Amino acid sequence: MLDIDFVRSNFPAFSEPSLEGQAFFENAGGSYTCGQVIDRLTRTYRSRKVQPYAPYAASQLAGAEMDEARSRLAKLMGVETDELSFGPSTTQNTYVLAQAFRQFMSPGEAIIVTNQDHEANTGPWRQLANKGIVVREWKVNAETGHLDTDDLEDLLDEKVRLVCFPHCSNVVGEINPVLEITALCHAAGAFVCVDGVSYAPHGFVDVGNLGPDIYLFSSYKTYGPHQGIMVIRRNLGQLLPNQGHYFNAGTLYKRFTPAGPDHAQVAACAGMVDYMEALGAHHGVSVGGVHDLMRAHEVALLQPLLDAVKDRNSVRLIGPSEAASRAPTVALALNRPGEEVAADLAQHGVMCGGGDFYAVRALEAMGVDMHKGVLRLSFVHYTSEAEVTKAIEALDAVL
Numbered sequence: 170m171l172d173i174d175f176v177r178s179n180f181p182a183f184s185e186p187s188l189e190g191q192a193f194f195e196n197a198g199g200s201y202t203c204g205q206v207i208d209r210l211t212r213t214y215r216s217r218k219v220q221p222y223a224p225y226a227a228s229q230l231a232g233a234e235m236d237e238a239r240s241r242l243a244k245l246m247g248v249e250t251d252e253l254s255f256g257p258s259t260t261q262n263t264y265v266l267a268q269a270f271r272q273f274m275s276p277g278e279a280i281i282v283t284n285q286d287h288e289a290n291t292g293p294w295r296q297l298a299n300k301g302i303v304v305r306e307w308k309v310n311a312e313t314g315h316l317d318t319d320d321l322e323d324l325l326d327e328k329v330r331l332v333c334f335p336h337c338s339n340v341v342g343e344i345n346p347v348l349e350i351t352a353l354c355h356a357a358g359a360f361v362c363v364d365g366v367s368y369a370p371h372g373f374v375d376v377g378n379l380g381p382d383i384y385l386f387s388s389y390k391t392y393g394p395h396q397g398i399m400v401i402r403r404n405l406g407q408l409l410p411n412q413g414h415y416f417n418a419g420t421l422y423k424r425f426t427p428a429g430p431d432h433a434q435v436a437a438c439a440g441m442v443d444y445m446e447a448l449g450a451h452h453g454v455s456v457g458g459v460h461d462l463m464r465a466h467e468v469a470l471l472q473p474l475l476d477a478v479k480d481r482n483s484v485r486l487i488g489p490s491e492a493a494s495r496a497p498t499v500a501l502a503l504n505r506p507g508e509e510v511a512a513d514l515a516q517h518g519v520m521c522g523g524g525d526f527y528a529v530r531a532l533e534a535m536g537v538d539m540h541k542g543v544l545r546l547s548f549v550h551y552t553s554e555a556e557v558t559k560a561i562e563a564l565d566a567v568l
C-alpha cells in the first residue's frame with residue numbers, strides 16, 4: 170500500500186502555509202513539484218547556471234546533470250538515451266513532428282487522428298491536409314467518449330503512414346489499450362504517435378514494451394519542471410527529416426528539438442527519477458512496482474468520487490464510471506458553466522477548474538454545451554482520502 174504520508178513529505182507544497190486547507194484538484198493542468206526537482210533547479214541557478222559542456226568545473230557539472238536526466242529517464246521508460254529529447258512543451262513538440270511528417274509524406278498518403286485528443290495531438294497533424302495528405306478521423310462514441318478499436322481497423326489501409334491517439338484523454342479519462350492499438354497499426358504498416366500527457370502523471374510507462382514509435386508527455390504534470398518530453402524510437406527518428414541545425418543531424422535527440430534547450434529545467438528533470446526511485450526504495454518495489462502502487466491508490470480513491478456524481482440528475486459524467494478503466498481526471502458536464510462551479514468549489518477549499526481544457530473536439534463530439542464547458546476535478550497519487558472526501562462534500566454543497 171502507498172505510504173501517503175511519505176509521498177506527501179516529498180512535496181513542499183503540502184507544508185506551504187499559503188496552501189493550507191486547500192485541496193488540489195487541477196493536477197491534470199499541472200502537478201505540484203517534488204522537492205528533488207526543486208532542489209536540483211535551485212542548485213543549478215545558484216551554482217551551475219553557465220553554458221554547459223565547456224571545460225571548466227561548473228560547466229562540466231551542468232552538462233553532466235543534463236545527460237543524467239536524459240539517460241535516467243530513458244532507462245525508466247525502457248528506451249535508449251538518445252531516443253529521449255526535451256522540448257519547451259508537448260504542443261511545441263507535436264508541431265515540430267508534424268512539420269517533419271509533412272516533409273516525409275507524399276500527397277495521397279494518409280494519417281489517422283482522433284477527436285478524443287487534446288488539441289496538441291490532433292490540430293498540428295490535421296494541418297497536413299493543406300499539403301494533400303489525407304486526414305482520417307477516428308471518432309469517439311458520442312455518448313461514452315470511448316474510442317473503439319474496431320472503428321480504427323476500418324480506417325487502416327496501406328495508405329496510412331501514421332496513427333495519432335492519446336494514452337488517455339484529458340476529459341474522457343479512459344485508458345486506451347496502447348499495446349493493442351500499436352500492434353494493430355504496426356501490422357498495417359503505420360507508425361504510431363501516442364500522447365501520454367494525461368497518463369504519465371499516473372505512472373511512467375515502459376515505452377519500449379508498449380511499442381509506439383513516438384510517446385509524448387509534459388514534465389510539469391509529472392512532478393517536474395515545465396518541459397515537453399518526447400520519446401522517438403530510432404528507426405523513425407532517423408527516417409524523418411531533421412528539423413534542427415544541419416550539423417546536429419547525426420545526434421538523434423537533437424533532430425526534433427530546434428529550440429535551444431532550457432538547461433536548468435532539463436537538468437532538474439533528473440529529480441523526477443530521484444523521486445520515483447525514492448518511492449520505490451521506501452516501499453521496497455521496483456519502478457514498475459511504483460506505477461502499480463500509485464494506480465492502486467488512485468483507483469481506490471477515485472471510485473467513491475465517481476459513485477458520488479454518476480447518478481446525479483444535474484450531472485453528466487464524461488467517460489467511464491469504473492475507476493479501474495480510467496485515470497482520476499473527472500470531467501462533469503453540468504447545467505451551468507464549469508468555471509462558475511469551480512469558483513464555488515474554491516469557496517469550499519477545493520482548487521479545480523472549468524472550461525474545455527483544449528479538448529474542444531472531444532467535448533463537441535459528445536454534445537457538451539460549449540458555452541458551459543465542463544467542470545474538471547483531477548488528482549494523482551499524492552492526493553489523500555481526506556481530500557477526496559472534502560471534494561465530494563463540496564460538490565454536494567454546490568451542485
Ligand SMILES: Cc1ncc(COP(=O)(O)O)c(C=O)c1O
Nearest residue numbers: 258259260287289339366367387
Ligand atoms: C492530454 C494533453 N495533451 C497535450 C497537452 C499539451 O501539453 P503542453 O502544455 O506541454 O503543450 C495537454 C495539456 O494540458 C494535455 O492535457
